[in-house]
Amino acid sequence: MGFLERITNRHTERFQRPAAALSRFGWDDYLSLFSADPFGLGFYQTITGSQERVEGNFDGIVNGVYKRSGVVFACLLSRLLVFSEARFQWRGFNSGRPGNLFGGQDLALLERPWPGATTGDLLARMEQDSSLAGAFFATRRRSRDGRDRIVRLRPDWVTIVLGSYEDPDLQAFDLDAELIGYIYQPPTGRTEVLLPEEVCHYAPIPDPVASFRGMSLLQAVIRDIEGDMAASTHKLKFFENGASPNMVVTMDASVTPEVFERFKEKMELSHRGAVNAYRTLYLGGGADVKTVGNSFEQMSYKAIQALGETRIAAALGVPPVIVGLSEGLASATYSNYAQARRRFGDGTLRPLWRNAAGSLANLLPPRPNAQLWYDDRDVSFLREDKKDAAEIFQVEASTIASLVREGFTAESAQAATAAQDSGLLVHTGLLSVQLQPPGAQLSPGAGEPEPEDENEDEPADEEGPDGAVLDEEEQQP
Structure with a gap:
């Protein structure tokens, strides 16, 4: 069975519908994805249908921002360390309400997603890809030893294929209304076509201008990130150039260019750089030195950089006090930290865990009357x-x-x-405490006065030694 034939057979089985059902993506539609290369050797170049790709350069985001910006790395690290602590369980339902959590053998795939990995490693990858690229993709494959494992699909090598279907009532085409599948094409390797039920697609922040593509957390604060990195570069250059503001050196008009070049070379050699900072400066030949620019204190460097750090932390959903940023630590108390932790857990982590559970459920066999859910009891x-x-x-x-x-x-x-x-609330109609109907008695004869003994005033009969009752004559006077 060929590649396209195998894909088409799986697709036909999934979208098998009665005659009156909507028309679906079929064999001719799959062939339209290819032009002169019917076996997918040039998938990205020949695809003609609607598609969505990860925006930006993934390598550039990782190497230029994630690995170079201390604020971005600290915020994403705080998210990753806590996000990867959760576990997954099945959650049942009782009368439509969520019930108890329970495990199962089918959860072994999430507990050991690939050789040597745990659920924490899987969640760490999900957090990194979704934060940097906007989405995490993975599929399920059978390894050589016969065990199933989860394979991460690098997000910038994945194309989301969209299709359209005909509405028989409106007789119109609703474009981008149906997810057809995914195309995975690494630079070296075999191109794969995957159906929606074969892929875990985790995109917690949807892109408003796309149907299924997620949006990177860094996209909204890229200018703030650039400003923070520029401030760090300015600080570095400040120390590299003698830990002082810029200086302007003027020479007398009689100084020849050759003499000026020798003076410049000697001055930079003796006074440039943090190693030569604070050394005594000797000038001659009519030279004059003036400082220009502002110092860190004059331009409020700490406040400016702290504001940029706070904006980045807010966009990434992490309170500054959790990350340890200066503006958060300035007002940090135990009470503030507890409130920030509650905000981080309830407002960021739990929605992400819920979304991750729903996405990973696509890789597991369905359970009747149960859903995949996260377990944060051990966090x-x-x-x-x-x-x-x-x-x-x-x-x-x-x-x-x-x-x-x-x-x-x-x-x-x-x-x-x-x-x-x-x-x-449903009342039983019974009174409180005793829960007895109105007018009911607690026990037979309860509440009635006890009858008086008619012989109460008469003397009691006396008994003899053998227990027999004595006659009146035998009784003692």
């Missing part, structure tokens, strides 16, 4: 949240117990507390 960074969760659980348990004592059913009290909706 030490969020340990403070466990204390808050325990307190919330204690309050909810106390509320449920109070409602049950007041006569509401236990099931409705639990549902109303979980949904924070008092309209779900």
Whole structure:
């Protein structure tokens, strides 16, 4: 079976529909992706359908920004270290509500995604690719030893292929409405066509001008990153040039150019650079030195650079105090750090984990009445949240117990507390505490006065030694 035939057969099985269904991407549509090269040797050059590629130069972003900007690296490192601590479990449902987490043998693929790797390594790759390129791509393959493993697809070598389908009601074509698949073409290697169900496509920040492509976190703050890097370069040049502002040296008009060149060479040799800083400057021959420009203090260098760092951290979803940036540390207290940690966990990490679980579920066989979910119970960074969760659980348990004592059913009290909706409460019609119907007695004869003994004033009969009752004559006077 040939390459295109294999792809077409899989595609036909997936999109098999009744006659009245919408027309789908078929054999002729696949052939239209190729021109003179029907076997995919020039996929990128010959594709004619709608497509989406990662914007920018991935190598340039990694080498020029990620590996050179200390602020960007620190922010992304803070995200990566905590993001990679989560685990994945199946989560069941009870009456439509999320239930308990449980494991399974099918989760071994995520626990050992490739030889020598763990779930943390997989999540680290997902975080790096999505932050730098906007998306993470991976697929499932069978290795030589017969085990399945996850293979990362470098994002800038992936093309998202889009198609169109005909709406029989409107008799119109809705372009870019359907995801056809993915084309993976490394510079060296075999070009692959993958169907949507074969690819984990993790793009937490969607690009507004694209249908499926994600957007890099660095794209919105590239100017701030450039400004921060320029400020660092300025600081470096400041120390390289003697740890002082720029100087202008003027000479007398009688000094010849040859003499000036010799003077310039000797002065730079003796006074340029941080090693020669603060040395005594000797001038002669009518030379005059003047300083120009502003010092760090005059231009408020620390405040300017701190503002740029804060803007970068805000775009990356990391509070400055978590990263350790100067503006965050200036107002850092234990209370502020705890609030920043809560903001980082609830506002950044948990939405990303939820999205990652949904994307990775594409590589696992589906489970009925269950979904792939993240497990953050072992993340030490969020340990403070466990204390808050325990307190919330204690309050909810106390509320449920109070409602049950007041006569509401236990099931409705639990549902109303979980949904924070008092309209779900169902009363039993019983009174509180005893839970008895109105007018009912607690026990037979309860509440009635005890009958008086008619012989209460009469003397009691006396008994003899053998227990027999004595006659009146035999009784003692």
